[in-house]
Amino acid sequence: MLDNNKLKKVSIICAKGKLEDVYASLVMANGAVMEGIEAKLFFTFFGLDAITKKRMKKLHTATVGNPAMRMPGGLPFPTLLGTLPGVEAGVSSMMRKQMDQLDIPPVDEFLEMITAGGGEIYACKLAMDMFKLEKEDLWEDVKAVLTIGEFYEMSGGENSQIIFT
Amino acid sequence: MEKTILGQNLSFSEDGYMTDFSAWNEDIAKELAREENIELTDKHMEVLKFLRQKHEAGDSLTIRSVGKSGIVDIKGLYQLFPGGPLKISSKLAGISKPTSCV
Secondary structure (H helix, E strand, O other), X not given: OOHHHOOOEEEEEEOOOOHHHHHHHHHHHHHHHXXXXXEEEEEOHHHHHHHEXXXXXXXXXXXXXXXXXXXXXXXXXXXXXXXXXXHHHHHHHHHHHHHXXXXXXXXXXXXXXXXXXXXXXXXXXXXXXXXXXXXXXXXXXXXXEEOHHHHHHHOOOOOEEEEEO | OEEEEOOEEEEEOOOOOEOOHHHOOHHHHHHHHHHOXXXXXXXXXXXXXXXXXXHHOOOOOOHHHHHOOOOOOHHHHHHHOOOOOOHHHHHHXXXXXXXXXX
């Protein structure tokens, strides 16, 4: 084993606000710190929902324009059904319930797990300006609001990877 | 893979996890911990016993479940087993490599 060639740092960019996109980033960041790999998680554009206090607990999965979506039992999920009021909320809450059964925590608890392991959470300055968000609107343990230049500065080093989800 | 610890012949998986659940005892845990440069305290031991209990019950192990056990919070768990809160603790608890992603 090339033990000295192990991955040392991942910088993960989460740019989308759908439940599954956010969880992909969270699982990867948490998985990294659990392996002793340094992890930095950078939220931008709609991904900011995941660290915005008012929205982080209400992330949705898309029921329209999502060809992989299935009904319970495996039949294709009709797109028109997904347009009905409440359907997306219902599907999203079902997803959350299923995740809870696998011991996958809600977003805020997941972020706490990542920071407990030494992972760091950042927000994108440009997207914050666009969405008219202030630092106070964000989850308390967001370490800083960064420009893309600052993000690159901290993402360097030997055996480091930048991952865009 | 075989290793002799405290005069006992123990078998390990390729990744270094004990394969015989019943062969484990606290003294073996202390020896295994030394290899990981960890000095086992009572707190460590409590975590190891919790993991063994959960493993025996067939539950899948996550750091979240340890965090909710009341023994130690997740931050504390990272401090007890630096660089591998679930992997290193499982190794020292004499159970198989964790298969969970959380």
